[in-house]
Amino acid sequence: MIKQLIAFSIFSFGTFALCAQELVLNLEDVVNRAMTESLRSEQVQNDIQIAQWRYKAYKSGFLPQVGLNASLPNLNRSLEQITLPDGSDAFVSRSQASYTADLEIRQNIGLTGGSIFVRSNLQRIDLFGNNSNTSYLSSPLNVSLSQPLLGFNAMRWQRKLEPVRYQFNQLLAVEARENIRLESARLYYEVLINQINEEVAHKSKAVQDTIFRISQGRFEMGKIAENDLLKIELIVLNAEIEWERSKMDLDLSMRELKDYLRLSRDTEVTLMLEEDFPLIEVNLEAAIQLAQNNQSGVVQRNLRQLESEQMIAQAKAGRRPVIDVFASYGLAQSAGDVESVYQNPQDRQLFTVQFNVPIYDFGRAKAEAQAAILTARNTQLSIELDQLEFERQLISNVRLFKFLQDQLILAKQGDEVAAKGFEITRQRFLIGKITITDYQLALQEKISSKQQYLNALRNFWTGYYQIRSLTHYDWIENKPIE
Numbered sequence: 001m002i003k004q005l006i007a008f009s010i011f012s013f014g015t016f017a018l019c020a021q022e023l024v025l026n027l028e029d030v031v032n033r034a035m036t037e038s039l040r041s042e043q044v045q046n047d048i049q050i051a052q053w054r055y056k057a058y059k060s061g062f063l064p065q066v067g068l069n070a071s072l073p074n075l076n077r078s079l080e081q082i083t084l085p086d087g088s089d090a091f092v093s094r095s096q097a098s099y100t101a102d103l104e105i106r107q108n109i110g111l112t113g114g115s116i117f118v119r120s121n122l123q124r125i126d127l128f129g130n131n132s133n134t135s136y137l138s139s140p141l142n143v144s145l146s147q148p149l150l151g152f153n154a155m156r157w158q159r160k161l162e163p164v165r166y167q168f169n170q171l172l173a174v175e176a177r178e179n180i181r182l183e184s185a186r187l188y189y190e191v192l193i194n195q196i197n198e199e200v201a202h203k204s205k206a207v208q209d210t211i212f213r214i215s216q217g218r219f220e221m222g223k224i225a226e227n228d229l230l231k232i233e234l235i236v237l238n239a240e241i242e243w244e245r246s247k248m249d250l251d252l253s254m255r256e257l258k259d260y261l262r263l264s265r266d267t268e269v270t271l272m273l274e275e276d277f278p279l280i281e282v283n284l285e286a287a288i289q290l291a292q293n294n295q296s297g298v299v300q301r302n303l304r305q306l307e308s309e310q311m312i313a314q315a316k317a318g319r320r321p322v323i324d325v326f327a328s329y330g331l332a333q334s335a336g337d338v339e340s341v342y343q344n345p346q347d348r349q350l351f352t353v354q355f356n357v358p359i360y361d362f363g364r365a366k367a368e369a370q371a372a373i374l375t376a377r378n379t380q381l382s383i384e385l386d387q388l389e390f391e392r393q394l395i396s397n398v399r400l401f402k403f404l405q406d407q408l409i410l411a412k413q414g415d416e417v418a419a420k421g422f423e424i425t426r427q428r429f430l431i432g433k434i435t436i437t438d439y440q441l442a443l444q445e446k447i448s449s450k451q452q453y454l455n456a457l458r459n460f461w462t463g464y465y466q467i468r469s470l471t472h473y474d475w476i477e478n479k480p481i482e
Helices: 002-019 027-037 039-060 154-220 226-261 284-294 296-317 364-430 436-471
Strands: 022-025 065-083 089-109 114-127 133-149 268-271 322-335 346-356
Touching: 022 027, 027 039, 027 154, 027 226, 039 154, 133 346, 154 226, 154 268, 154 296, 154 436, 226 268, 284 296, 284 364, 284 436, 296 364, 364 436
Parallel strands: 022 268
Antiparallel strands: 065 089, 089 114, 114 133, 133 322, 322 346
16 A cells, blocks of 8 residues: 555656646746747747738739639620610610630839730620520730820839838848847846845845844843834834735746746746856947948838838829820631631731820819928938937947946946855854844845846846847847848
């Protein structure tokens, strides 16, 4: 019986160990997991693919498009009104079936905004009733050209805008991925800082409990007044409240980190603090040049400039006459059977020129053109202001990062000094050389230094990822970010 209980206990423990997943993560692990497993990373990947498919759709619009239109069959059995040769109208019975198949190849011409069509068509009509009959009409080849003149060429502007828009989306995706690094680093240090805060609150509570017990003994001996004891008890209660609050903050930050990394709530996560950090030299002039070449905001400003120029071109085109030219040449033949319908086809030509000339619109077209010109000018001014603000922000971020790196070095030194000072104080407290109050002050100083160090680490890494996002450059590996 005892052996069975032991075996069951071992099996149960092993099953629990398999079910309860435990992860030990450092900063690099958290960032890498966020880059591959987070919901935001999947969303960014989808954004990249959306941009790629849209750009592919744009490019395919300038390639030949092949289509087949067919009606197989179109049945019509009805009474319809027709005009007789003498000019009178009569209702006659119609009973027929028609079949149509039309194969078309279309090619857009981006330079002129026109289109070329090549078609092949076959039609069949079956008449039912007393005068049943079957006839065919074929157009084996028909070449058509549709060309607008003097109007707005949307395809020409599309060829200008779409490559810039695609470049903007690609750069935007790079920056979105860098923001994932920044956010995961922030959440990582948020948990570590809350762990320190919880540790501080817990130890503070333990110290206050000790002081309260000592004070109770002194009160019983008549060495302190009841009012002093009540004040100390209030301090203990406040320490209890602070500890509970710090535990709640730790739990919430851990949940947020797990959710961001798409980890189960049951997963036990232990964060390892990376004490080492690289010393990074960010050259200001190089950073500005990299940002000018790679920042999505710069490309977006170029895109806005092109869009404003498009608006001007479209508004000006509205003041000009619209001329549409349509020309067609083809072959056609009709017969009673399929074999004969392709024999000795007759040529067929069509040429049409349509005009739409604005004569007087009470200044509407002129007003729209002037509004477009002024809007474009405002866009240009906004672009220049954005450019100046961007450069100021970039310079500020680079200088701030240098400051954060210096602060981190000092914070690490302060943490090491505070840790050594606390160890000395702890040894003196154990041999009774100092009071518990002195011990508590040393502990608070040690914890405070650790908090400052963790805050400095968080600010350092988030600042670094911000610089990476602005410049699209890995300053640790000295290579561009793809």
